Amino acid sequence: MNFDFSDDQKQLRDQARKFLTEKCSPKAVRVVLDGKASYDKELWKGLAEMGFLGVAIPEEFGGAGAGHLELCVIAEEMGRANAPVPFSSTVYLAAEALLIAGSDAQKKKWLPAIASGEAIGTLALFEGKGNPSPKNVKLAASNGALNGVKKPVADGAIANFAVVAARTGSSGRENDISLFLVDLRAGGAEVKSLTNLDPTRGQAEITFKDCKAEPLGGIGEGWSILTQVLDRAAVLCAFEQVGGADRALEMGRDYALDRIAFGRQIGSFQAVKHMLADMYVSATLARSNSYYGAWALSTSAAELPEAAAAARISATQAFQHCAKNNIQVHGGMGFTWEFDCHMYYRRANAMALGLGSLTYWEDQLIDRMRKKNAA
């Protein structure tokens, strides 16, 4: 048994960490946080040059042709660095949707552009409140044109293209939903930026008016493709969350070692030590669940749906828990704009919602465990 990343994969992780430590300091993240840029363009270019954007894209489509395990270790580092770039929308959602369902022409058009950093992609699924569900998709597709509104769309304001979930039937079943590819710069899509919890990652509202679109995958197959995309993204996001949780834990630990109160390091008080120990516990559980998700993702195992939901829940909880208590360890300073703690707190809570809420994934996990038991 080798339930661990290989030496090469660990080396890639070290390489990514070194690169991001240099190119994605908290100071660089703050440029986007303070609204001086919509994302870090230099960093995005650098990620392309390092081969990170296309690490899981096959060589024939301009990628590095490595695999999902390699993408997992990079995702962890992206989360650790709180990188202000549209990595998850483009790489976990848009690229994965293309890899699962794209025609050869669609793959040729968009995947090389993703790998080279020229195209930013996203998934337009949500229409206001609610979790992923066929009944929540109202945006209509007919005669190759889309009409309706999507919100929130992660990185929608900077994306070149979107994978859009649309209604093509009214039977009340999953096969009413189909996916479409939309070139957002070709007209028919009106984009508006939305103020959101985590300004280092934009959110947008996109209004489609007779917007030209081509089907991605078969008509009526949208929901089944989407389910696979969300499962893959759940595992990849879990690695970002694990990276973020670890960094928040480290920040809390370092502060507890440096800060003196009542004549002692505050890390010598059990109330503080035990809070940090509990953060370590949730971060460790999340990491182990995510490793299992990585195994299932990389081997296309039948266990992926259950493993993805477990990784999603565990990593969401761990990042929220570590980010929240990192502020608590820092006391008043943790609640200032000046300290970096709130950047992780914002990211943790925004990521907790992006693929559907915790409640949604809890429900999914139990459904999937029941199905397995019944089988």
Next chain:
Amino acid sequence: MNFDDTPQEAAFRATARAWIDANAPKQYEEELRKSSLGRTQLRNANILEVAKAWQKKKADAGWACLHWPKEYGGRGSSPIERVIWQQEEGPFGKLSHMFIIGHGMCGPTMMAFAREEHKRTYLPPLASGEKVWCQLFSEPAGGSDVAGLRTRAEKDGDEWVINGQKIWTSGAHYSDYGILLTRTDPTVPKHKGLTMFFLDMKSPGVEVRPIKQASGASDFNEVYFTNVRIPDHQRLGEVGDGWNVSLTTLMNERMSIGAGVSTGFPELFEYCSSLMLDDGPAIDDRAVRAKLANWAVKASGLRYTSMRAISALSKGERPGPENSIGKLVAGSMIQDVATYALDLQGAAGVVSGPEDAEVAGRFQAMLLRAPGTRVEGGTDEIMRNIIAERVLGLPGDIRVDKDVPFNKIPTKGRG
């Protein structure tokens, strides 16, 4: 990343599986599989006798204490082979419960500190289960603060004379031997005046009294020592070095991985799948599902954490510190799981007799046994200290008694 055995591991697994299949006491398999925390007896047999017979059978065929050297009754196996054995042994592994302390703690301590002739005499019957060992560390005045123990050992010629009291000694009532931590010098700070011995539990002056637990069962004992004499050659380590010897014992325990900790989750999931509430099956209820999902990811997180440690063993590496979370997570979880399983039953949850209660009262038994798991082998608070200090590198607690001679440390709180 894979869960596959190496060819060598696969061969070992096949041999182990075939032997277990041909030799295990299958008549108890179903009952052992269904046993859970607080409910570990067999209906029609004495579990201690069944356990001893299984251990002896394993020893005769060379399957006892796999990681021990052959000359002391083991198999000389690698750590990963030990894990594979535990996986294959499955529910029959629950029969090893009474030997955990002897095999996991007393044996390795003897191996590190006893004289060669003692190792050859005492270790093989310990491995085969013919002799059972216990560990005499905790005292009324030294629980989490085990170095605060007060049992005295005084030198008299070639012997030591022991007087004092131990407590929480698992299995003392059926043990043949024990390792004993004593105070040999009360005039120096507490960690410096300790010495370790091993002794025959049948020695004159040893009195074992079972403790009736909050659950009603008796797994632990008080052990009283009145002028018990131990020959000096049964001393383990130097005089005054007992603390370091005891650390070896405890370190060895942390290396034993793979047995798995009980969380109660499989039992609860199974129960919720069959239980009917007013509006339908419990598992279709949103509130129930949310609770189940939260516990599911803790249980799977622990399972895969232990697989990470096993992978390190498989590669010949030392597992990292992540395995230290197991008992901390599982202890309070099983308590919460049991509480919730009763909550689902409404007022009927209070009935605990196996003949009247849901699923034969397993959750009531679990509830009553669970508080002990959060205390034994290091309280939740001690486990958090260990994680904070050894894993995260936070400062140790401020110890006001560290440099004070033991006999000058206050012994009373109020009044």
